[in-house]
Amino acid sequence: MTKPNPVLIVEDDAEMAKEMAEILKGANCATDLCHTFEAGVEAASSGRYPVVILDRMLPDGDGADAVARLRAKGSNAMVLVVSALGRASNRIEGLEKGADDYLAKPFDPDELRARVRALLRRADSIAAENDFMVFGSLQIRLKARNVHVGQTHVPLSPREFDLLVFFARNHGELVTRMQLLENVWNLHFDPQTNVVDVHVSRLRGKLDRACARPVLHTARGEGYIFDPMRPIASESE
Amino acid sequence: MTKPNPVLIVEDDAEMAKEMAEILKGANCATDLCHTFEAGVEAASSGRYPVVILDRMLPDGDGADAVARLRAKGSNAMVLVVSALGRASNRIEGLEKGADDYLAKPFDPDELRARVRALLRRADSIAAENDFMVFGSLQIRLKARNVHVGQTHVPLSPREFDLLVFFARNHGELVTRMQLLENVWNLHFDPQTNVVDVHVSRLRGKLDRACARPVLHTARGEGYIFDPMRPIASESE
DNA sequence: ACTCACATGACAAATCCCGTCATAAATGCA
DNA sequence: TGCATTTATGACGGGATTTGTCATGTGAGT
The missing domain is CATH 3.40.50.2300 (Response regulator)
Structure with missing residues (x-):
């Protein structure tokens, strides 16, 4: 089931x-x-x-x-x-x-x-x-390869889009750099550079600005977690 | 109405x-x-x-x-x-x-x-x-901005895609160079070059190869006609 | 305070797109 | 057939975009 x-x-x-x-x-x-x-x-x-x-x-x-x-x-x-x-x-x-x-x-x-x-x-x-993924106000149209937050369009480069899609498919779960290199870059070895970091940074810049709240969280020493539903920085409850 | x-x-x-x-x-x-x-x-x-x-x-x-x-x-x-x-x-x-x-x-x-x-x-x-146009085996996805013939994808540049869409919207009808300059290039004067011809040629190269038959017909002295359903070179009924 | 991981601005290589031109091919007409 | 005009297409270069690298800044955890 x-x-x-x-x-x-x-x-x-x-x-x-x-x-x-x-x-x-x-x-x-x-x-x-x-x-x-x-x-x-x-x-x-x-x-x-x-x-x-x-x-x-x-x-x-x-x-x-x-x-x-x-x-x-x-x-x-x-x-x-x-x-x-x-x-x-x-x-x-x-x-x-x-x-x-x-x-x-x-x-x-x-x-x-x-x-x-x-x-x-x-x-x-x-x-x-019409493959469509929704996380709160964030919408990803897979075939059209475009992203909207509410009504506004967020322009992403091809790499950035692929990156976001991979995160979206694993939303809420920890994603390691190695997974990203494998699945987004098709690299099966460590290029010894910070490509991933740079692209995550760029993607985050666009998404966070558009959503007006953090959506890509970093798990220090582990990787990243994409979680657009996570309540905005506040403890308790 | x-x-x-x-x-x-x-x-x-x-x-x-x-x-x-x-x-x-x-x-x-x-x-x-x-x-x-x-x-x-x-x-x-x-x-x-x-x-x-x-x-x-x-x-x-x-x-x-x-x-x-x-x-x-x-x-x-x-x-x-x-x-x-x-x-x-x-x-x-x-x-x-x-x-x-x-x-x-x-x-x-x-x-x-x-x-x-x-x-x-x-x-x-x-x-x-999910805007979708179909002409025989040729499919155009407007939002995704991609084109398929049967199951295979036909990569087009943005200009080429816009050109095809304009042709598709006027399929079966004569389209003049001036119309194309106006509607695809947003030029309201004649640039005195053969931009249109060149792009039509490129588009035709890709489409005809994919469809294995002529799709963009030229009307000498008039313009072009997009007609993917037109029966393959043979006269009479 | 120190260290290490991460963030990010700047730069340069690579790619792609597009318009122009020159030349070839084809069409229509005399 | 031969000529003139229209169309087709290969090649080139400018320009924009994308992408990876590096160097430096920032911040978290010990």
Whole structure:
């Protein structure tokens, strides 16, 4: 079994939310919960969730608008809108506003599972076709070979891009200079220079400036760690 | 009003097909019709239709398999499966087999329209994101800025790529040197040199070699014509 | 405070892209 | 066929970009 897929549920009814979470465990999903659209949009725009489930009606607004706000923030999550209003007209409005699927309450557990699975599959196939990596606001388009932070483009040289991709593929993990020489430079021996350091420095210069926070951390005596999600220098908790 | 969207309907019941076509006129669609999956898959794999509507059950097979065959042929059309079997289990199976939406018969005309519109919108956004032009075996990825013939990559310089894209946008039509200077070079006067000729020559060298046939034709005294579909040197029908 | 690892600015070699020119080839016409 | 005009293409050099090296600065840990 592969690792569970993160799914965000935005729902104010705690009972319903718990039920959905329970159902989705059967589809290999790890659910997180928000109680308001405000919080939901915020969480979803991190790019961590390939699939987001929105209740159509919450105290703080309308699901259709929430979808619009989400899209405006650059999220490309798959959105499933769940609604007590099951009539066709509502379904239509939801889909036209940018949701990817629509489900009426009350729903059959099997159907929820199936819908979410279909959305995950679609998210996967889009990601595979259009190869796309997201770390918070940092986006890497593998085929286009370009990098964006939020809406702004970060110009990288070919080497720098390859370097970043290697880091991204091993995000959160320690990467040694030797690994980099092997995989990015295709060198199977130590050139006895600091090529790696120089390129890491250049890459870091561009990325940190763009992200306005450190993303490439150095593990003294070991190597480097790429971890864009790491909270900004503060201890505790 | 923009120009109508081509939609392919695959349906054996002529009455039903006519009705759907009529309904979809209201969604600004130009519908074509096939009566069998065989013909439908063939027509759809031309890549001309962003949206394909499949009946679930036709004499020559099952819609779910047709979707699979379509995908295997490399089509990335959005597929809506319409079925008399409206139960959840069928809907689920359809979606999991690779269809993009599922609609039960009988349906509300408004709902068909809305679904198709949603699929068109999604097709658009995928096309915009993943912008892709195909001429026979020649594929141009606009964002990735790379070109493939069949499976092999054709390396082009930036200028050459821009040139090709301009030709591709005007494929089959005469393109003058002046147009190229204006649109590819951003020159609004004649530089009195043969820059264009030289770049066309270079581009042609790479493309013709890769395609193993002439793709960029010259219209003596007029300009050039990009036409990758043009049958190989032979007169008459 | 000292040492060693890492960071980074500067420089130079290598590469690639592009426009120009000169010359060859091809086309149309008389 | 021969001539004039248009197009094709090989070669050259300027210029920008990328990349690796080195020298020096900075900071962490002992």
